[in-house]
Amino acid sequence: MHPREYERHVRCEASARRLLLSYVWKGGKRFCPRCRGGKVYELSDDRLRCAACRYTFHDFSGRFLNVGGLSPRDWLRLVRLFELELTVSRMADQLGLAYNTVYRAVTVIRFSILANALDASQLLFGEVGRELGYDNGRMVMSRSGEPGGHVPVFGIIEKPGWTFLDLVPDMRVEHVVHFNMNFSLKVTRLGKIVYTDRFQHYDALMFCGGDDAWRYADILDRTPYLDTLPDGFWNFARTRLRRFSGVSARRFPLYLKELEFRYNHRNESILPILLTFLCSLVPKYE
């Protein structure tokens, strides 16, 4: 989106709403968010009804932007500040909104990024989703402290120009300790974030949380592979993850997938992509 186009739409609520509607109904055709039926009647008060399943809804029903209670104009302004990587408190100042309101909205954006990742259903509908507070389309906003269940371990795959952060199935922190102690897998830390040297086809394993520092053997004669790369994802992510030190370990997968997204789109404006995600349907089990 051209900056001037953004400026034009952010000026008033009606215009901001029109822009968001163009993302909600791409191609201009409305459909039922529940059964996806294409025959929809307009009722009074901007409500719509599905001819097939009789579900009554409105334009934003079932979509990420319907969570959080922001007006279309505030969403636009907030997504722009999110693109610029402002902290929640600076966003709240600039928008004149309460900290908690902005925190919720930013969390919704992060969930929408996760929901549009390649491995979205594995993340949202498994153990990771439960830990994040994702419950079949509902998002729990206050999640503090350490993960209650197991700590998810991600494998980093770096390719020239892009990266994939893969949830490694059945991989546990205990296994990382085991590979470290018995097979000299180098393990190092960045605050609460633990990462390893190359492992199988991954450039590193990475996780956050679990206070196991004392369990790792220090393998001094080796630098983890990620730290030897002059550029790439880890270089991009490291400074950003330093800021993460104050954030709950439970939310780590949301931040990691956000960084994957930002890195893979670092040479383009992410504003239109974020609006597409925000206007997409919140995934549920069928």
Ligand SMILES: [Zn+2]
């Ligand atoms: Zn329907």
